Amino acid sequence: MIAFASNSLLCRAALRETGIDAASFTFIRILSGAVVLWLIGTMRRAEWRKAGNWLSALALFAYAAAFSFAYNSLSAGTGALLLFGAVQATMILWGFRKGERLHAIQIVGLAVAVSGLVVLLFPGLSAPPFSGSILMLGAGVAWGIYSLRRKTASDAIAATAGNFLRAVPFAAVLSIVFIPLARLDRAGVGYAVLSGAIASGLGYAIWYTALSGLKATSAATVQLSVPVLVATGGILLLGEPITLR
Numbered sequence: 001m002i003a004f005a006s007n008s009l010l011c012r013a014a015l016r017e018t019g020i021d022a023a024s025f026t027f028i029r030i031l032s033g034a035v036v037l038w039l040i041g042t043m044r045r046a047e048w049r050k051a052g053n054w055l056s057a058l059a060l061f062a063y064a065a066a067f068s069f070a071y072n073s074l075s076a077g078t079g080a081l082l083l084f085g086a087v088q089a090t091m092i093l094w095g096f097r098k099g100e101r102l103h104a105i106q107i108v109g110l111a112v113a114v115s116g117l118v119v120l121l122f123p124g125l126s127a128p129p130f131s132g133s134i135l136m137l138g139a140g141v142a143w144g145i146y147s148l149r150r151k152t153a154s155d156a157i158a159a160t161a162g163n164f165l166r167a168v169p170f171a172a173v174l175s176i177v178f179i180p181l182a183r184l185d186r187a188g189v190g191y192a193v194l195s196g197a198i199a200s201g202l203g204y205a206i207w208y209t210a211l212s213g214l215k216a217t218s219a220a221t222v223q224l225s226v227p228v229l230v231a232t233g234g235i236l237l238l239g240e241p242i243t244l245r
Helices: 002-017 022-044 054-070 076-097 104-121 130-150 156-177 186-211 216-222 225-237
Strands: none
Touching (some): 002 054, 002 186, 002 225, 022 054, 054 130, 104 216
């Protein structure tokens, strides 16, 4: 969860404080993650070439792209709230479909979380931008789908490496489409590499290893710690204000 929180903070910092654009950040992030995971897979002699699949890679890319573009207009904490609210809804609905049920305390927690999202998005002067909110909710749905598709992977690191490598062409096409708006600088590239290599590549490999021992509903619930971590980091590291909403 610390790795997930770091992704939000790194992306928001890059898009707010450096010159890099969202499409370039997405491409560098996915490419860096693919390289690190390929190196790990090679050292472990894992069969990463046969692991992963194109549908999972597409979900991974959709999450990463929508995530980056959403953070053009959202604060770090607000983005994380929207992202993992959508993740939780996606994974819990899937868990219900598979016969999983929540305990009483989980139901209370879910009700509080959903109520919080309603309050956050309710129209008003301090409501987050609509376009950024829609993009981040879409990123959350894509991440939820990706998490569910990787839940049964026998080798989490190999599967993650295979999906990252397959996502690189999608990210490259996105960069080409937005090449007229492309902007790069050293700091922005550095943030993107850290996000891809450490927070994404290594972080996701750890996450998928943990997923094998969690129910979908539990996996969704534990991710609600991320918005708290991100909001705290945004306040302490990015100078984001605390508002009543």
